[in-house]
Amino acid sequence: MTATIESIGFTATHDGEVALAVLIRFPNGGMSQVQILNEDIAKVMEKADVAAAGELVGKPWSVLNI
Template identity: 60%
Template sequence: MSAGATISDVRLTATHDGEAALAIELLFPNGGRSQVHINAEEAADVMAAAGVASADALVGHPWTVLNVRDPKFMG
């Protein structure tokens, strides 16, 4: 079974509202890449879950450290 995607890059970006966010690049075992954005509050929770003090230290962690919230589905 594959280990899944890992975090390969983290950059600071701005949301449409001008608030700070992190742009996180994921690298998949097959070489594919994807990018997700998380807001500052979620970034703090992700760093705490990963046990790191800075966003840069997330590089190399599995993508699963990003799972800090229950998704809210509309239905």
């Protein structure tokens, strides 16, 4: 079993830019949040073969590795 994307949202970076906030759930129940910078969101969505960021929910966290 692999970690999956639990939810997504948007947040601001330290520089005030928009980033995708991704909550990841691990098989042991642990959770972690990572940020995907605005310039990388399209690459992640392409790798995951989704048209909208909300469609990332349920995908394996490996789609975030671009």
